[in-house]
Amino acid sequence: MVPLLALVTLSFLIFTLLLFRCLRNRNHSALSLPTHPPEPPTISIPVWSLLRHWSQVLEYSALANIHDATKGQGHPGIFTASILFGLFKAYVVTSPSITIQVASKSHSRDFAFVPLFFMLNMGGIPAEKSKKLIGDDAGQGFKDDFHAAHVGNLALGVKHYNILDGFHNAWSPFLDGLKRQVESESTNQGKEVDMWLWLKQAAAISICEAIWGVQCPFSVEPDLWKDMWTFVENYHPAKCLSSHMVPWKGIKERDHVVDAFVRYADKKGSDVASPLAKAREVCIQSKGMDKQGLAECAVSMAAGQITAAAAAYSALAQVLAIPGLADRLREEIRNANLKANDNDSKSKSNIMRAADECPLLLSCLHESLRLNSLGATIRSITHSHTLTVKNKAGDGPTYFLKKDRIVWASGFAVHGSPTIHKDPRRFIPERFLGLRFPETQKPELFRSFGGGGNICLGRNVMRDATTAVLASLLMEFDFLPTDSGEVLSIPHISTFTFEQAVTHPKGNTVIKMRLRGGDAV
Numbered sequence: 001m002v003p004l005l006a007l008v009t010l011s012f013l014i015f016t017l018l019l020f021r022c023l024r025n026r027n028h029s030a031l032s033l034p035t036h037p038p039e040p041p042t043i044s045i046p047v048w049s050l051l052r053h054w055s056q057v058l059e060y061s062a063l064a065n066i067h068d069a070t071k072g073q074g075h076p077g078i079f080t081a082s083i084l085f086g087l088f089k090a091y092v093v094t095s096p097s098i099t100i101q102v103a104s105k106s107h108s109r110d111f112a113f114v115p116l117f118f119m120l121n122m123g124g125i126p127a128e129k130s131k132k133l134i135g136d137d138a139g140q141g142f143k144d145d146f147h148a149a150h151v152g153n154l155a156l157g158v159k160h161y162n163i164l165d166g167f168h169n170a171w172s173p174f175l176d177g178l179k180r181q182v183e184s185e186s187t188n189q190g191k192e193v194d195m196w197l198w199l200k201q202a203a204a205i206s207i208c209e210a211i212w213g214v215q216c217p218f219s220v221e222p223d224l225w226k227d228m229w230t231f232v233e234n235y236h237p238a239k240c241l242s243s244h245m246v247p248w249k250g251i252k253e254r255d256h257v258v259d260a261f262v263r264y265a266d267k268k269g270s271d272v273a274s275p276l277a278k279a280r281e282v283c284i285q286s287k288g289m290d291k292q293g294l295a296e297c298a299v300s301m302a303a304g305q306i307t308a309a310a311a312a313y314s315a316l317a318q319v320l321a322i323p324g325l326a327d328r329l330r331e332e333i334r335n336a337n338l339k340a341n342d343n344d345s346k347s348k349s350n351i352m353r354a355a356d357e358c359p360l361l362l363s364c365l366h367e368s369l370r371l372n373s374l375g376a377t378i379r380s381i382t383h384s385h386t387l388t389v390k391n392k393a394g395d396g397p398t399y400f401l402k403k404d405r406i407v408w409a410s411g412f413a414v415h416g417s418p419t420i421h422k423d424p425r426r427f428i429p430e431r432f433l434g435l436r437f438p439e440t441q442k443p444e445l446f447r448s449f450g451g452g453g454n455i456c457l458g459r460n461v462m463r464d465a466t467t468a469v470l471a472s473l474l475m476e477f478d479f480l481p482t483d484s485g486e487v488l489s490i491p492h493i494s495t496f497t498f499e500q501a502v503t504h505p506k507g508n509t510v511i512k513m514r515l516r517g518g519d520a521v
Contacts, residue, residue, distance in 0.1 A: 036400040042080045062094050062410030076389050076396050090406040094413030096444035102407055106379040121237045123296030132288045145283045150457040153276035163274050164352045166210035167465045174202035182513050190480050196509035199313050201225050204305035212277050215269030217260035224260050227253035232306050261295035308462050310502035312469045315368040317488040318427045320479050332358050333471050354471040355464045366432040372491050372503040375411030375447035411447030480512040
């Protein structure tokens with residue numbers, strides 16, 4: 001009964017807003033005639049697409065409409081996305097050159113808006129606590145402090161590498177356990193392993209332990225990682241907003257994670273956590289949040305573990321699909337001499353140098369992210385103005401851009417455009433060779449971490465840790481088809497769903513593994 005009442009109420013509100021909009025437009029048109037060019041071509045977004053993709057709906061719209069644009073048909077790199085019959089409109093940009101044009105007359109949407117929304121929504125933080133973080137005068141101060149906490153602790157340098165050392169310490173036991181599991185096979189034919197399931201536990205827990213320390217709830221409570229994945233894989237903002245009315249799948253599991261972080265606080269687990277975790281805690285506590293509030297915030301901050309596992313699986317599947325590529329990478333890793341030794345740097349483990357010392361391996365990771373990740377730049381028009389689209393032939397059409405309208409510069413479109421990337425649907429291992437940080441060195445080519453004010457703050461830790469995961473797996477194991485001849489399924493952007501930053505696999509995730517021996521790192 002309650003969900004039906006909510007649906008009727010929502011329908012009435014939409015009808016009222018539509019009526020108001022029609023009357024306003026009618027009065028406006030009766031008073032004056034437009035003296036400016038039209039807005040960019042309008043593409044209507046179906047309601048079902050909004051319900052399915054939520055905040056990613058603009059990315060999917062860009063991906064669906066870029067192909068006509070590159071053929072000279074439809075919109076020339078920018079269009080107006082119309083949502084809920086025109087109640088909400090945004091400019092979607094699928095061209096890096098237009099993004100640059102628009103940038104001079106727009107400003108970056110507050111970096112913290114999206115992460116703060118998910119922090120509140122994912123953790124189920126009630127309204128009275130939300131006001132402490134983002135209400136009234138507290139909002140901007142918290143956003144600035146939260147940003148500073150991340151920038152100060154995730155920048156390249158000693159603090160960054162200390163976190164990577166924590167990752168290596170947590171990762172090594174998982175790797176050793178996998179080696180024992182594979183070695184236990186009585187024959188030399190190898191053992192079948194669900195690589196996605198294993199990475200969901202090993203890579204994800206290692207990332208969390210690197211941040212929250214050895215008392216991390218995911219390390220102390222063996223099955224908690226399953227609860228986190230159940231929640232994240234079923235996450236949708238609308239579900240969390242209505243969880244008090246409908247017991248959606250994953251809500252109970254989320255509450256288990258929150259309770260575990262309350263116990264973490266009771267045991268003063270953050271005493272041995274990373275500087276980043278401590279800085280986050282100070283920032284959140286300074287706004288009057290108790291330990292329950294801290295635990296609720298931790299749910300969204302733990303979601304980064306999902307990205308690391310998905311990125312590692314996707315890159316490994318892509319590498320194994322190209323004959324001879326795994327051996328080329330092993331040769332690169334071997335020549336980089338990443339084996340541990342007593343004279344290792346005091347600030348980082350040798351295997352954690354893979355991103356620095358193995359350019360082809362790093363390029364493979366970036367290329368996999370290009371094919372399978374979300375990355376958008378969100379801006380807002382500062383004042384109404386005209387935009388003349390530039391193209392090879394000279395000036396193209398001129399459009400009118402309205403003040404305060406959101407500009408969504410699509411990462412999907414940049415990554416999939418044949419005018420930007422040669423053969424964009426193909427995995428090319430060498431595509432990003434020579435680019436250690438393509439998101440800042442070549443932002444017009446690579447948007448997986450976003451850009452500008454809303455660029456991913458944890459990208460350096462995620463990238464270096466994931467590269468180390470790939471290096472250690474390739475050097476420790478040979479990978480063979482299963483007894484039924486199956487290989488790892490490769491994630492595809494078409495299966496991208498709301499809760500993902502990197503596409504999760506659909507299909508076979510089991511592979512046969514065999515110990516290599518002498519190349520171990």
